[in-house]
Structures are given as C-alpha cells and as structure tokens.
Amino acid sequence: xxEVSAALVRELxxxxxxxxxxCKRALGESNGDLGKAVVYxxxxxxxxxxxxxxxxxxxxxxxxxxxxxxxxxxLIEVNCETDFVARTPEFGELVRNLAMQVAALGADYVxxxxxxxxxxxxxxxxxxxxxxxxxKPAAIVGKIVDGKLEKFYGETCLLDQPxxxxxxxxxxxxxxxxxxxxxxNVVVRRFSRxxxxxx
Amino acid sequence: xxEVSAALVRELxxxxxxxxxxCKRALGESNGDLGKAVVYxxxxxxxxxxxxxxxxxxxxxxxxxxxxxxxxxxLIEVNCETDFVARTPEFGELVRNLAMQVAALGADYVxxxxxxxxxxxxxxxxxxxxxxxxxKPAAIVGKIVDGKLEKFYGETCLLDQPxxxxxxxxxxxxxxxxxxxxxxNVVVRRFSRxxxxxx
Numbered sequence: 001x002x003e004v005s006a007a008l009v010r011e012l013x014x015x016x017x018x019x020x021x022x023c024k025r026a027l028g029e030s031n032g033d034l035g036k037a038v039v040y041x042x043x044x045x046x047x048x049x050x051x052x053x054x055x056x057x058x059x060x061x062x063x064x065x066x067x068x069x070x071x072x073x074x075l076i077e078v079n080c081e082t083d084f085v086a087r088t089p090e091f092g093e094l095v096r097n098l099a100m101q102v103a104a105l106g107a108d109y110v111x112x113x114x115x116x117x118x119x120x121x122x123x124x125x126x127x128x129x130x131x132x133x134x135x136k137p138a139a140i141v142g143k144i145v146d147g148k149l150e151k152f153y154g155e156t157c158l159l160d161q162p163x164x165x166x167x168x169x170x171x172x173x174x175x176x177x178x179x180x181x182x183x184x185n186v187v188v189r190r191f192s193r194x195x196x197x198x199x
Numbered sequence: 200x201x202e203v204s205a206a207l208v209r210e211l212x213x214x215x216x217x218x219x220x221x222c223k224r225a226l227g228e229s230n231g232d233l234g235k236a237v238v239y240x241x242x243x244x245x246x247x248x249x250x251x252x253x254x255x256x257x258x259x260x261x262x263x264x265x266x267x268x269x270x271x272x273x274l275i276e277v278n279c280e281t282d283f284v285a286r287t288p289e290f291g292e293l294v295r296n297l298a299m300q301v302a303a304l305g306a307d308y309v310x311x312x313x314x315x316x317x318x319x320x321x322x323x324x325x326x327x328x329x330x331x332x333x334x335k336p337a338a339i340v341g342k343i344v345d346g347k348l349e350k351f352y353g354e355t356c357l358l359d360q361p362x363x364x365x366x367x368x369x370x371x372x373x374x375x376x377x378x379x380x381x382x383x384n385v386v387v388r389r390f391s392r393x394x395x396x397x398x
Binding site for chain 2 (some may be wrong): 071194
C-alpha cells in the first residue's frame, strides 16, 4: 500500500461518505487514484447503504415550507436513526430542500412503490392506447409504455423527480447522499401540500 | 338618542366588529350602556355573519407551525374573501394561533359536520353501552349520550375545542371574531398534523 495524504482521504470521504479507514484502504489499493478509490468503495458503500436501510429510522424532523406568501405550503417528515443527526444543520437543510422541492413541483407519492397498482395499470392502458394502431411490434410498444411509465414516476413520485436545484440528480440521490454523510438510514416518510383554494 | 362618546363607540366596535354608524345607533338606543348596545347589535351582527357565510372564501393563507424542535408540525389553510385581508398581520396571527392549537391538542376534523355518520353512530353505541343496565329511563340515557357526544366533538373537532390561550372560548369563537373584525367570511378549510414517528 502506498502512503496517502490526509487531504486526499478527506476528499474521498466527502465524496463517498465512507469511513476514514475504508477511504485510506481504498486509496492505498488504488495507488492514490481518487476515481479508482471511489469505484473500489462502491460495493462497500452500497453494501453499507443496504445494511443501513434495514435499520429503524424513527427519529428525524417534521419541517415546513411556505411559498409565495402563503399561497402554497408543505409539511414533510424525514426520518433518521438518532436525534443527534436530526438536530444537525445539515439534516435541517435536507428537510428544507425537500420541502421546497414539494412546494415547487408537487408530487402525489413519496416513492414509486407507493403508487397503487390500479393506477399503474390505468397509466399503462392509457400509454398502450396512445401507441396502438401504429403497427409497432409488441416488444417496441412494451418499451414505449415502460418509458412513459418512467416519465410518470419522474413527475408524480418525489424521490424520482429531478432535484429543483440541480436537475442532473434525482431527489433520491439527495436523500442517499445524506444517508452516506450521516451514516444513518434516511427516509422521507410523508408530506402534505396545500395550494390555496385547490385540492 | 343621547350623545355618545367616540371612545365608547370605539370600544363597542372593538367588541363587536360592527360598523361605526351601527355602533353609534346601538349606543344611542341604549343610553350609552355598553352591555345593552352589544345585545342590540347581536341580531344585526348575527344577520351579518349569516350573510357573510354564504359568500365565497377563496383567498386566504396556508400557514404552518413547527413545535418542539421539529417533533410536531402542522400545516393549515384558512380562507377569507380577499387577498387584502389575507395579507393583514391580524389574519396571519389567526392562522398562526390556529396552527398552534392543532399542534398542541391535535384534532381529527375541522368541524363536527365533517365527522362521518358511521363514526357518530359508533360513538353513540359505545356511550349507550356504558350507561345501559344502570336502570336509567331512556330519556336520561339519551341526554347522557348527547352529553358524551358533545364532549367527543369538543375533543376531536378543531372548531369545537377550547382555545388553548383562553379556554373560556371555543376555537370557533376565534374564527367568528376574525370574521366580524374583517367583515369577511373566514373559513378553516383543512389542516394536516405530523407527529414524528406516529400516524
């Protein structure tokens, strides 16, 4: 293993949220190549996230965001594992950013698993109806329907939406980044959005 | 009609929210007796409120209140008739006080009319079961059940609850006072309350 600088370790930690010893080992194995070290950590990182996801997230914060002088309001609950993390400014910022996201774009569900199967079936029917009669092979029609359903999830499910402050990432990435940085399971549990005078 | 002082007119206006000419007339008819003037205005006042209540309240404010450092959050929509009134500090204060009320006591419904009839029937059954076999006459049992149902409304319906800052009045009085003062129909439309980690 080669020597690795503390600055590089910190950079890798900031990038991946992995532990210090893991980052040192990854950089050592990668001869100080940051890109390779990230790849090296990916499996570990994903394994850690999977392990985290099974842990109970019963602490957290209920936050709100009021937009346009009271015309739109959002209430949101985001869970983590400890009150300690819930009280950090970073967690508060995550909650606020998520509330702003919901205020700006709205959403029907937190995640795609929350969409009732009847609604998914109905959407599929509609999309199939849109392309039928165009003489396309069934396999192509299936792919088109899948694509349209993906677009539907990206509009109606909070976690699948493009993040309003950086549309190169999805909202789920924002949440997963917070999980990595805190080392805790972070879960958007529910939200409520009122638009003045509307449903 | 006797002469009435401007100070007394103002006091009556603050108390009832009635117009200046109505207050002058009421005090004149009551020989400057404030209590009698309030009684004199009541019918007028109630008539005005009833007329107000039929007017569309489609403006208003969505407000929120976060309690105990993010453990409890409330989102609430309160409607009035004009954006002008919605933007007044007094209306904002009403919304905030109502949100605090929901944060403190919780509620299942805005008003008793919102309680599903099946739930009312179930509550009535439970209460009747509690007093049956005590050999009480049916009329007395009916009164006891009515009393318990009233208590149920006072706990589960926001407008029927005692106001947390002054339990001599109900929340509905707070809303009606705002309607009188603004001269507009004021309606609590909906609220949402999240308590961390609970339903």
